[in-house]
Amino acid sequence: MSEIFVSILLLAGASFMVLAAIGIVRLPDLPTRMHASTKAGAMGAILTMAGVALHFSDSAVAARAIAFIVFILLTAPIAAHVIGRAGYFTGISLWSGTTKDELRERYDPDTHKLYSGLETKTDRAVPDNNKDGSG
Amino acid sequence: MNPELVLPILIPLTAGALSLAFWRSITLQRVLAVVATGLLLAAGIWLMSSTIEQGFLVVEMGSWPAPFSIVLVSDVLGAIMIVLTGIIGLAIAIYSLASTPKGHEKFGYYPLMHLLLAGVAGAFLTGDIFNLFVWFEVMLLASFALLTLGGERAQMEGAIKYVTLNLFSSAIFLSAVGLLYGMVGTLNMADIAQKLNSVEDPGMVTVVSLMFMVSFGIKAAAFPLFFWLPASYHTPQVAVSALFAGLLTKVGVYALYRVFTLIFTQDVAYTHTILLWAAALTMLTGVLGAAAQFEFRRILSFHIVSQIGYMLLGLALFTPLALIGGVFYIMHHIIVKTNLFLVSGITYRLLGSYELKNLGGVYRQRPYLALLFLIPALSLAGIPPLSGFFAKFIVVKASLEASEYVISAIALLVGLLTLYSMIKIWAEVFWKKVPDHVTDVGRLNGEIKNTHNWAYYVPVVGLAACTLIIGLYGQPIYVLAETAADQLMNPQLYIEAVLGGTPK
Amino acid sequence: MLGIAINIVYLMLSLALLFAFIRLTRGPSLADRVVALELIASVVVGYVGVHAIDTGVSSFLDVAIVISLTAFLAAIGFARFLERGGVKDE
Amino acid sequence: MMLLAVLSGFLLAVAVPALYRVAGKHIGWVLALLPALLTAYFVSLIPAVSGGETLLIRNQWMPGLGVSLDFMVDGLALVFALLISGIGTFILIYAGSYLQGHKDLGRFYVIMMSFMASMLGLVLSDNLITFFVFWELTSITSYMLIGFNHEDAEARKCALQGLFVTAGGGLVLMAGLILLIFITGSYSFSEILASDLAIHDHGYYTAAAVCILIGAFTKSAQVPFHFWLPNAMAAPTPVSAYLHSATMVKAGVYLLARLNSSMDGDALWSNSLMFFGAATMLTGAYLAFSSTGIKKVLAYSTVMALGTLTMLIGIGTEKAIIAFVCVLVAHSLYKGALFMLAGALDHETGAKDITKMGGLWRSMPRTAVITGLAALSLAGLPPLFGFVAKELMFESVINSPVWPWGLLTAAVASSILVVAVAGLVFLKPFFGPVRTTPKQPHDAPVAMLIGPAVLTLLALIFGVVPFVPAIFVLDATVSSVYGTGVTTALALWHGVNVPLMLSGASLLAGSLLFITWQRLHPTLYAVNTAASRFGPEAGYFRFMLGITQVASWQTRVLQNGVLGIYLLILVLVTFGLTGYTLFTRHGFQLDFDFSNGYFYEFGIALLIVAATVFASVTRSRLGSVASVGVLGFGVALIFIHFSAPDLGITQLLVETLTVILLVLVLFKLPPFVNLSSPWERYRDLSVAIFAGATMTLLMLAVLDIQYFDSISSYYIENSYGLAFGKNIVNVILVDFRQLDTLGEIFVLGLAAMGVYSMVKLRAEDQHKP
Amino acid sequence: MIGLFWNLLLAIAWVVLSGSVTAMNLLAGFCFGYIALMVLQNQVPALKGYSRRIPRLIAFLAFFLKELVKSNLRVAYDVATPVWHMKPGVIAFPLQARTDMEIMFVSSVISLTPGTLSLDVSDDRRVLFIHAMFLQDEEQLRNDLRELEHRILKVMR
Amino acid sequence: METLMAYVVGLLFTASIYMMLRRSIVKLVIGLIILSNAANLLIFVVAGLTRGAPPLIPEGASEVVGAVADPLPQALILTAIVIAFSVLAFAVVLIRRAYEVVGTDDLDKMKDTDT
């Protein structure tokens, strides 16, 4: 019985991995690749670990599997965020199908200020809309 | 339980760690440098006397039985090397008090020095082939750091070569250990030797032995593996050069002596013949390299290579007399070569250059320094009755005895060319007038007084005294070399001492 | 059952490794390569998990935990490289 | 006592600086006390030695090596010892005056005393090795003496030449002596001489003889090694006087004489001596005649005398040996005197060339008289001892068992030339028209004349009453060279015989030559200049140049500064040697049996391969770094897969940190550019493939071999029971093999220190004021 | 109070990790957690009221899991099919979260959800810039994100 | 599997040596990294590969169950990894300093010190 669950978990986890891998190869630009890879990768790892916990049905193993899941949940998005951000700000080219970019227009590359767009007029010294590129 | 066998490693390790802990107190580090190296020498002498008394000293680390634990072993050769390490360590420590730039002292010169000595001592004492690798690396890393300390351009360029080629050597060493382990399943050198004795078809052992030969040959700066040495030895500050010159390559030589007498004696006709030609070419290329140089330390560096050839010759001939000669040569050379570098440092301090064309007039102004140069220089050239003469004499005699006439001729020719180099330095640095373009001769004439002047001269005088003693009162030294060679020729004694449960 | 599943999983993970590596070689930007590297780390975790089940040795789990705690640092390092003006198209 | 006698010179040398401070300008007289005392001591040994006794004194030195401070005093040694200490006495006195006020006088005496002591040690040593020690010491001390005027580049060059030739010969001699030791099994001259071993039947004999001859010939300036000796004139005159008369150059002759009785009886030995001796004699005489510098003339005449001595040993008859001893003594006496006198001339007139001097007898009458007598001895004219010696020489040449006519021709020719030379030395400076010299000439002080005077007087006495030396030491000396007891009777006058007629003829012809010297000289000069391009000295210079050129060529080729080449050589040597050995000692066998692997293991292997290849070929630095990261993951997977979780974890951590370090460092470095040519890349690639393939073959070979089981079972069995740990790898690391780990953390610490200082301590900061 | 919370959390985590539930082990975990926090004490911002959050946490986790699966499938579908259905873009998402910790958690959870990726926070911390993969219905997306944020904040506050 | 790994290790040696022979100092460092991996793998492979039996004594047991992998080479490799890492860290910083001081990453231009 548990074997089946374990198998399912493992296969599901591996499927996510494969999905992430195909995504990373197929998708056209960095952010979209990251949508596939980082999350699906993490998801796959989590599912695999769940399978491990189930397989051993041992409290110590389970505890470690849970710890692993917690750690992955904490670190994976941070890595994704940092890389995505760095990639974005260094100006990697976005897919031509990208529809809008609300960040670019609020970023001042000279002062490295990133505005929320919610500031009162006085907060914002120089409008920099004209500085953005094609988007 | 023989603490004297452990102390030569423990003292410099502890001194290194303490110096690191006292990073900010230069004074404390300086005191510690002299005290610890002094203790190292004392421990070495203690070790020597125990070893002579007991033949072999063996300590099983962690009290685990022998082939399973790492053993420290001291035979006479090991004890000799430790005493020499102590002598050189103490000399360098004292010299460093005066010669080391402040910046270097602030950035870990003393801890690095201690740890280099620890690595060297560890390599000399360990009876375990992998542990030897570890001590090699300790030594190597310390030498890397010392070599680059100061950050001059030449140091960086030299260090890249030094580091790369030595790392290649380490990788080969490590691979060879792996292959050897794959075949015999043990790491204790005595155990390996014993087991290999009963192997029927040791062809593969010979193959692996050549990897060890190449790896140690690189460390020893043998032909044609020496390139790293002349590329780098003249670049660091002089006390470091001197320390390297005295000890580092000799660890490679020692390792060759150890494994090619204890472990790899399956196919002596093959392996030792390779060594023989390597030795001859090492002598020759080294000395010719020196002939082409016109910089004090570069000349000395190439001569290290050349002299390594003599030591290898002792091993390669593999007769009792040849081994005596080799061991004698090692003892003599370590002291002499270190001293020459130290003298070059003094002339550098006096005239601000290592280039022969910028040096001169030292004999006129500093006759005693000139004498202090002549002693090691003539000894290096093999002029009697200095230590180098007897060293060369034994080696040449051994090679003639072995009917290796070409090798003997090369050894003699190299002796002549060595003399030529030393005379070149003597004529240019000491006899020649100070060149006209050298304006800063104030220090040469003794106008500038340095408060630590004595620290320059004490080690130089001490080492010169050693050279004279080896030459003039050589019998005890000869007997030591003889005992060492005797032990090397009878590896069974070593094996029994390590594995046979001799009284400890 | 589990044995077959494990073999299938090994196969899938091998494929995932292959694809991720293709992205790593292709780039084009450094960030792309780093993403691929991160994915490979994840796949290794998956591999470790399956291997633990396959061999019945739970100690392998620690490998996964260590990866989860440290592998992302490489990504942060690369990001820092980019932030500090490193060449992005490498 | 003997030990003290030999070593006292060294001891006194050490004390010279202190003495100099006390004695000041009288230092020469003070120091001369020692050789004077030594002379007295050696004189005191005469009775015993002339009674046929050989004194042997034994002192331990390095018994293990067969080296001992054993001394032997027989006739030969005693004669030499007497000459060395006796002439040395006067040289020291002379030098004090000659070099008075010289800033390096103290140093001069230090070296001089050492030189004298070395020379004494050389002639008195019984032990072959000790003999060689002193031999080399004379080379090195004479180097210091020749280069005494060390700020003069020419002096340095000449000193080097002398040293190079004699030390080179010395090394050959060392080989010869070692072979001799092998042949005889003895380290002792006295034992070798006493044994009736057939040395020349031994297989080593030829090599030993050749080596010893080369050693002796270089030292004693035999053709073709004669060129260094005249150049040694760069030394201050007292040195030349000493070197030529009693020491240094005589060392070679001493050795030949010393070994003669053992080596004699073989054609190689005696014919070489005769041939080279005669050639040297003739060459020396000719060159002396064709030179103009007074010291040079004397120097070449020394070459001639050395040739004569060598030739006489070679002839080896009893007569010849008697002649040998007489020539030896006579030459020492007159040559010592003449050199000191030449120095006096130089010192008082400031001129060195005989063509620049003339008519000096008026201003320097005492010098003139002594010079005249010494020159007579040189020319071999009665009633001086030189005459006795020359007559004996002619006689033994005539009776030579081999080549009598050839030798005689050479002897007569030399004799003619030397008469002319004597004329040059004496008549040119003192007679003829007065020439202005750089200094106002006047007679030399007593310190400078006492030596020449005493030596010339001795030559005169020995000439007039030749039985005096004969009684005291001659017999013993000849006996020790000849090998058996000999009784001699010397006389100035033997009646009209062939030698006398030859002497007369020589005198006549020599005088003619002397008269025509002025006219001949330009031609001789031109001939010598032309010949010097092909002579042995030119050979020496070519050799030295050759060494330098070969050296710099070799260094350019080998130590070329290109790391790639260094590494290439290392790799080729490593894998060439191992590969060849593998091929010859074990054999290659490729193995393609991969059947025991699972497909995902192939996957991991493929990942490693792909990552490695990509890391190597990509032109993107960070792509390469990332790929190395993947490689690390792959290796970690291997570790994990094959039961090494600790390794896996460590590998992953280290890989991550490596990538971080690389990234931290790399962005300051430029992007990859292809720097090598395609040829270089193919070359490197083939070498790399060769290396990798060899490694694979090695591994495949070792995989099939397991001589013994691993010792690991001990760790596995005792990890928990004895070391209280369940992770056996960790237990090995922290307990069974803790020392490795201790070393390892120090390696880490060292790397930290190295990195820290490299980053923080910058050269450019240090150069800031 | 906050320190204690973290400390206990760490202690429990310790016990869980080491897998041996003894008083000694808890104490050890407490000590090590204490040491870990001691290093950090100057940097950790205030946190309070943690005890009420456990049920909300469970609810949130359920919600999150649902979102996770849903959006994963959506991404998977697009990756697996040859034609791109996606309509990516960067949107500015005004934040309710105020403290650093809140913002970090919100952005992390958003990043974890396939289809959305937090790029950066404006300097005044009022807007989170998100790269979204499916902007076909931007309002729906914003609503989903707001709900997610709300649930997180309920757990954290 | 050992056989296959022997070929892989050979390739690693090839790649590392090829990279170390390049003139760029960065490639040199990458070569060094590959080299240390190669040596470590070599030891691991030559000592024999064992699947799924790490040298650990299970919880509650006092000795290993069945045959386990040889722990000794693992310990050696662990030490070697650490040492290689130390060396590598040093080398990496060295090449950076060399680049800063010499002003080039071309090793062929760093030959002033030799002759």
Add this chain to the structure above:
Amino acid sequence: MKTNTLILHTAALAIMPLQLMFSVFLLLRGHDEPGGGFIGGLVAASAFVLYAFAFGAESTRKLLRVSPRDILAAGLLFGLASTIPAFWTGQAMLTALWWEVPLPGEGYLKLSTVLIFDIGVYLAVLGTLMTFVISLMESDE
């Protein structure tokens, strides 16, 4: 470009204690399960590396309070100290000594020179890596 993000800062503060704790965990149980001083030290170092990436070298120095060099020195001295007790008992260097300290309640706390040694390794690794990272980062800043 723009550096320093709030998210990374906060995350670093959240993740770092977990890493540190886990590192101690790895250190202490290394004798029985995968782990040990070296692995523990590396994980601890990654914690500080994370902090350094988020907050910079200077802040990391402040956080550490002592210089990384001193941590290293302490590690080396701990490593050496573990060799000393064997001397007192007259055994060979590095002979492991074990002491069982009875604890309140049941069980014993196992103390040993091996543990001291492992702590030394841990500290040495941590000190070394922090030296690398901090000095390299400082040289860039």
